[in-house]
Amino acid sequence: MEIKIIERILAANENAAAENRELLDHNHVPALNVMGSPGAGKTSLIERTIALLRDRAPVAVIEGDIATTRDAERVAKLGAPVVQIATGGECHLDAAMVGEALANLDLHSAGVVIIENVGNLVCPAEFDLGEHRKVVVASLPEGDDKIEKYPLIFSIADAVVLNKTDMAGLVDFDIKRFRSELDAINPKAAFFEVSCRTWHGLDEWAEWVAPRAVA
């Protein structure tokens, strides 16, 4: 005999994500979930974003890391409020972890919340955190073949930030190929070419995160 059931396996996470989104909406604060490989430049991008948005949308940060507080320390140095989540071995953040972190942030004075996920192109793609937009950071030294190798994460991104463009010429990375593969998998994604080292392209990115009020 078969007993029919319909129960989503990740329902617990989806419910927690919905609560996070409600809390953020209640405070009128948009949230970004920043994902990408280790070393792509997620923390650097967040550092630059804090500086660029200081006057118009103060950034509050949730840092997900497996073991260290290094990223949180980098962000705290810039004076941004930050809550560290030590996942203790987990390779991704989930909505419950983010919910706890949100409870420890002053959302009232934040213009935007940026959540830095654990460096990984696989697992974070599966977990809704309650964010409003998902961002994937990639970089030239990683190689231009990542989109078709990790299609899921690129397919759900609202924006893809290609970092370290100052290394063009030093590494073989065909930006055209990368863009056309992204266009096939996810034609709606915004695309930014930036260098966090030289600040190239970051104004456009900051405008996407928090548009300047039109006078």
Added chain:
Amino acid sequence: MHEASLARRIIEIAESRAKLHGILSVKSVKVRVGRWAGVNVDQLRRAFTQAANAGATAGARLDVELVEPVCRCEDCGAVFDPQRFTLRCAHCGSAKVVLRQGRELEVVGIEV
């Protein structure tokens, strides 16, 4: 992704349903998994076999129904099977494509 924790979660769901119906032994647990859900089915099966070692699901089998992705274009209305991972319309090239199925991850039944 998290085949081990997914397997544990599947077992929890099956155990709670078994308890609800007063069932002492479950032969198999049926799940639907979308091909684009990011799950490695072989790993999921192995993890399930390892974890199903007590309670009503002890020794139970995992039945996996794979769900193929289906896209629908909101511009031209075409419904198509995306041959490869793409969210662009195979017919008119539009970017306004929604995935109608293919990301499922759910328990749909227990065989007792």
